[in-house]
Every structure is written in C-alpha cells, then in structure tokens.
Amino acid sequence: MTTAAFSSLPLLPELLQSVESLGYQQMTAIQQQSLPSMLAGKxxxxxxxxGSGKTAAFALALLSKIDPVSYHTQALVLCPTRELAEQVSKEIRALARFMANIKLLTLCGGTPIGHQINSLEQAPHIVVGTTGRVLDHLQRNTLALNKVKILVLDEADRMLDMGFEEDIHQIVKKTPNTRQSLLFSATYPDAIQAMSQRILQTPVVIEVETEHDSKHINQQFIELAYQEKPAAVIQLLAHYRPESTVIFCNTKADCNELTQQLRTKGFDVLTLHGDLEQREREQVLLRFANKSCPVLVATDVAARGLDIKDLSAVINFELAYDPEVHIHRIGRTxxxxxxxxxxxxxxxxEASRVVAIEDYQKIKVEWLDLSxxxxxxxxxxxASMTTLCIEGGRKDKLRPTDILGALTGEGGLAGADVGKIDIFDIRTYVAIKNQFANQALKRLQAGQIKGRRFRASKVV
Structure with missing residues (x-):
C-alpha cells in the first residue's frame, strides 16, 4: 500500500496543524486503513x-467529534493500565494543542479520588481511564456518560486477560446506543470476537501487521538445558552489552528467580509481573524507559503496553506457547x-514451539553456539541514569520546562545531564546522569519550582 498524507483526510485545520507540528509525515498502515472509516462515523x-500509530489514529477520530462549546463528556477511552492511559492522554493532548478549550481528564487508580471528583465537576470533553476507576465514578454518580459520542477500547485483549470484561460491559451500558465504538486489540482471541459482537454495530474490520521490518531483527535461537538458561542470559548480556533489554519469562516465579540471579551477579535489573502495586509498576516502567535500568524481566501480560522506542534486545528465557505472542515479543526491537x-x-x-514459530514465520530459524x-x-x-521523584505534578501546573529550569541555571546542571521527564497528576519523575544525581536531588530539596518547595527523593 502506498502511503498517504494526513492532508488527504477531511480533518479540521487545527488537527492538520498539530500533525504537522509533531512531525508526522505520512500515515502509518493502521492510520491509513482506519481513519477514513472512523471519520465517517463507522x-x-x-x-x-x-508502536503501530493506533493511538494517533483514534485520537484524531475522537477529536474530530468534539464540540468544544458543549460541556459534557463526549469521548471515553478505556485502557487496561494507568501507564497506558497516561500515554494515551499525553498523545491526545498533543494533537489537541491548537484546538481551543478542549478539556481532557485521566481517571486512574493511584490518584486521590477527591481531586478527580473536583475535576469532573468541570465536565471534561474527553475522559481517558482504567475500567476500575471509571466504574467507581459511575457508581458515585460523579461521572456522566449519557452524552458520549465515541467510545474507544484500547488493548481490549489485555483488558480481557486482566478480567475486566464485566466491568467494561457495565460501563458501556451507561453510554448511548447511538455512540460510535472503536475496539483496538493486538490479538483476536475468541473473547474479542464475542465482545465486538456485544459492543460494535456492523464494524469495519482492519488487520495490520507490525510496522517494522523483520530484516532489522537479528533473531537467533540457542539450544540448552533449562538449568543452563540463567548463565546463558548473563553471557549474552555481558557479550552484546545492549543498552536496553527485555527478558520474557512465562511465569512470575521465573521472573523473580532470574531477577535475583542477575542481581547477585551485579546487574541493574527490574522485574515486571501482575502482582506489583500500581505505583511500583509505574516506577519500574519509567525507570526502564528513561535508562535508569538497562534490564527488565517481565511476563507477557505485564509487558503489554510497554512502548520503548529504541529497545536494543529481547531475550526469550522460555519460548511463548503461541507463535503470534513470540512475534509480538521480538517485534519490540x-x-x-x-x-x-x-x-x-x-x-x-520446547522443540515443538520452535517448529510452530518456523511455520508461522515461514523461515528456518538460525541457531547460535554460545561457546x-x-x-x-x-x-x-x-544503569547510566538515576530517577528522582518530585511530589508535585500536573495538578500543580508543573511543566517539563519548570523542572529543567530548576536543575539547570542556578541548579548547576547542564541540559545534557537531564534525561526524560515524566509528569503525572500528582508526581513527576526526572532522570539524571548518575554522577549528578546527588547534586540534582539536593538542588530540588533545597530550592523551589515555580515559587514552591516540593519534596523530592531517589527512586530505588
């Protein structure tokens, strides 16, 4: 399929201006195939x-539907996790930058509900949230969805994996039957088909494979006994020295055991599995994304929604049972x-799983001799960076430039010493080069940001 420009679509001038300012040149496959139908109201x-560009696709579709002078919630986006909801909110805000008076609210657990109730009194045009917190507000009658024009279910398969099916249907019942519904999923299990039949009306079905070319992935298989795997992981990391690596395990127990073995050998490593508290999970993902940790050991379900733009390596500690999941894993690099x-x-x-991967990819796998x-x-x-947490965020009107200003100039750091800055509703995380982390922490603890003093600490 030849690529097309966003200007070929019937988008508002303000949205085309945003697209241009963000440097989006041509539409990705999912944008090109889905946007005409979504903009037509289907x-x-x-x-x-x-990584396919799906968020920008549905963001442009829902922003096209918003009436800024109608102070009701007109669009609802449901996400499986808080970090994905934050990512989606950030992208929608970026695309809405030239539209006047668009109000967006993110509703997730881990944030005081009182703040959210106050914000909901202002009737945001767009709500992005996790099912649990959205349902909580519906039960408290603090959120009204009776004027919703467009509903988006993002990573729907993962929401089903996490047991949210009934919560989703309870929420959907509170929206008008006349709404437009968009369902995005990485896979098409039977449960997704059943959900689409309950929620969607004569949908346009679109299937897009991964955006990257597998030619850019050096994929190699290593045959060895199960008990030899931890030593093999250490050997691979020590030899190739990738800047960022995700190691996939099939169970939480394997995650914990391998993480401990790597730490014993002196590696900076974090683990990600379903039993982590929300704040722990948030911090693990942030530290991995901002280079405060080079190795992440994760299960498939926990790593869904992980969007690291430049992941150097993927190691499958154990092969996935489904070859499609295997492709999804390695497609992150x-x-x-x-x-x-x-x-x-x-x-x-695991020999039969190798055969299944060969059949699915229509290749003969390459074998690597570790010796x-x-x-x-x-x-x-x-790690090359250390993450600092500031106890203030979007609710305090903090912006990345405020944090950068506090650390550079009088703070004594160069701009190049400051890494990724992530601002949430009540917290901000900033990555600092290791050798300047203590200096930066003292500056934040002793100084002020926008005329106020905020508590700050290292994330460990």
Missing part, C-alpha cells in the same frame, strides 16, 4: 500492536530502522 474493530537483537533460549521440551562467543568482559550491565 464502528471499527482493528488488530494493531503497540529493531524499530525505526534500528538493528535489534532477539535471542530465544530453547530446552529440548563461540568471545567474552571480552564479564562486567555486569549498569
């Missing part, structure tokens, strides 16, 4: 993975023209 069932590494550790009992790797160093991988 229901859409779309199969698209993280080798993006945007970068070369990525994907290693799969296979014990003899041929020349280990020039055994030094463990260490």
């Amino acid at each position: 229901d859409v069932l779309a199969k698209a993975k993280t 080798g993006r945007a023209g970068n070369q990525g590494l994907a290693f799969s550790l296979c014990s003899p009992k 041929r790797l020349a280990n020039t160093t055994t030094a463990p991988l260490k």
